[in-house]
Amino acid sequence: MAVARDFRGEENNVIAVIGDGAMSAGMAYEAMNNAGSMQSRLIVILNDNDMSIAPPVGAMSAYLSKLISSKPYRSLRHVLADVAKKFPRGLEKAAHKVEEYARGLVTGGTLFEELGFFYVGPIDGHNFDHLLPVLKNLRDDREPGPVLVHVVTKKGHGYVPAERSADKYHGVGRFDVVTGEQVKVKANAPSYTETFAKALIQEAEQDEKIIAITAAMPAGTGLDKFAARFPDRCFDVGIAEQHAVTFAAGLAAEGYKPFCAIYSTFLQRAYDQLVHDVALQGLPVRFAMDRAGLVGADGATHAGAFDLPYLLCLPQMVVMAAADEADLMHMIATCAAIDDRPSAVRYPRGEGMGVDMPQRGQVLPIGKGRILREGTSIAILNLGTRLKEAMRAAEELAARGLSTTIADARFAKPLDTDLIRRLAHEHPVVITLEEGAAGGFAAHVMQFMATDGLLDNGLKFRPMTLPDIYIDQDKPEVQYDMAGLNASTSSPRR
Ligand SMILES: Cc1ncc(C[n+]2csc(CCOP(=O)(O)OP(=O)(O)O)c2C)c(N)n1
Known part of the structure; x- marks a missing residue:
């Protein structure tokens, strides 16, 4: 944007x-490396x-803390003097450049200065008497080059409950303004996230x-x-997904x-690392992909819509989708057992289905699905958490005289080709169902069916995926309605 402004x-x-x-x-x-080498404001x-x-x-993080403690809040006078030095007028410029250089040598310079930024701070971001004059100065000066203003703030400042538990207040649902208590809907089943943690600890x-x-x-x-x-066996690498994958x-x-x-x-954002550093090397890194599918209040940025398309095209990858929390336990056990190639399991936000839980996860046969209901007219081949809706749809179809088979693929890769053949041979209609963008499970099933000749004899195949739009935050049932992924949907947007 700065370069465009200059143009x-x-x-x-x-x-x-x-x-x-x-x-x-x-x-x-x-970005700093790039900006620091340019003279753009x-x-x-x-x-x-x-x-x-x-x-x-x-x-x-440690460096920033050190910077703050070694350079306690600058007084307004000092900060403004710094800013004035950076932005000298007219003929004074050359002389000031020397002075600035000397100053850099004296202080040793911050990392930001070494990268070519003019560093201002640290400033108390809650003290507007200090912050505003600095921002005004920077606003009005027209000297070229990048500036970094280091502003120190407190997360949740001004609201005691948020100050006390900054992590829980990072993003909030409904809460009582007086007490600060967040409204928690009582869970009927363990969440997928809890189930994942439990299963991984067991493994x-x-x-x-x-x-x-x-x-x-x-x-x-x-x-x-x-x-x-296991404190020694868990690593938080920071907001650095790319590194997380190559580190793995x-x-x-x-x-x-x-x-x-x-x-x-x-x-x-770690796709290249996933492809080149993991998949191409055939390394058994396991990916636990939480928040797969629509995510209700978390909205379009947090929706996990694309993992099936971007993973299924990678040779050798094993990709599973949990239809309920018990299956998630089995899939984590399965990932732990897969030792010769990468594997991934996707599961959604929120609580599970309330199914009976196994004591421990069992290793699943790779690439094998399961049949949950047998019928003759329609086969629904489900992947993941819309399974319950598929079962409901089967009830509704039964009431209209259509008997429905429900199969749960469990694996999007490798495909259960025997199961797909059987469904195609025994039913005039096959529907796939997944909570992911087009280009994922359905596309791979369709490719297999086409190459195997299963589509040659008049079989009707219908893929049900997320629609080709970004779905904004809403109640999950509304989002599923928009996506056309409820058992009966009033207005599917396709
Ligand atoms: C690529 C990516 N990874 C993780 C997250 C989840 N996330 C959202 S905000 C956040 C913390 C941001 O901290 P900071 O940049 O210090 O901003 P603050 O909320 O403290 O103002 C994280 C980890 C994300 N949004 N995007």
Whole structure:
């Protein structure tokens, strides 16, 4: 945006605001490396509240803390003097450049200065008497080059309940403003996240090679529980999914059994690492993809819509989708057992179906689905958590005289080709059902059917996937209605 402004010869300010947690992501350095070598005016405000969602991790976080303690809040006079030095007018410029250089040598310079930024701060971000004059100065000056304003804030500042539990208030649902208590709907079943944590802990108790990795989401993925049980075998790498995946690849190459617990949507940014560093090497990294499918209040950015399309095209990958929480336990056990190639399991946000739970996960036969209901007219081949809706649909169809087979594929890769052949031979209609974008499970089933000749004799095949739109945050049942993935849907948007 700053470069575009320069091309247009305009004078507006371009301001990027970044959190200290987000500073752990590689892209921040890629951008600073680029901006620091340019003379384009850019203002970066580092909002340093010493919190990610969880407490921040890593050397950068430690560095920022050190910076704050070694350079206590600058007085307004000092900060403005710094700013004035950076933005000298006219002929004074050359002299000031020398002075600035000397100053850099004296202070040793911050990392940001070494990268070519002019560093201002740290400033108390809650003291507007200090913050505003600095921002006004930066706004009005027209000197080229990037500036980083290091602003120190407190997460939840001004609202005591949020200050006390900054992690729980990172994102909120409904809460009582007076007491700060968040409204929690009583769970009827363990959540998929809890089930994953429980299953992984059980596996890790049996196998000391199992390692867990999160990218700044210990509570969101359930790995906080794993870390409490096995502190030395759990790694929070910060908001650095790309590194998380290649770090896991290194561990797998050395004979360990890494589980990368990354939300489906966040794994997208580690795709090249997934392809080149894991899949192409045939390394047994396990991916636990929480928040697969629609995510209700978390909205379109957090929806896990694309993991099936982006994983199923990779040779050798094993991809599973849990239809309920018991299956998730089995799938984690299965991932732990798959030692010769990468594997992934997807499961949704929220609570499970309330099914009976096994004591322990059992290793599933690879690439084998299951039949839950036998019929003759229609076959629904389900993948993942719409299974319950498929069962409901079967009831509704039965009431209309159509007998329906319900199969649950469990594996999107490798496909259960025997099961698909059987469904195709024994029914005039086959429907696939998945909570993912087009190009995923249905596409692969269809490709198999076409190449196997199963579509040649008039079989009607209908894929049910997420529609080709981004679905905004809403109640889950409304989202499923929009997607056309409820048993009976009033207005599917396709
Ligand atoms: C790629 C990616 N990974 C993880 C997350 C989840 N996440 C959302 S906000 C957040 C913490 C951000 O911390 P920070 O940048 O310090 O901002 P703050 O909320 O403290 O202002 C995390 C880990 C995400 N949104 N995107």
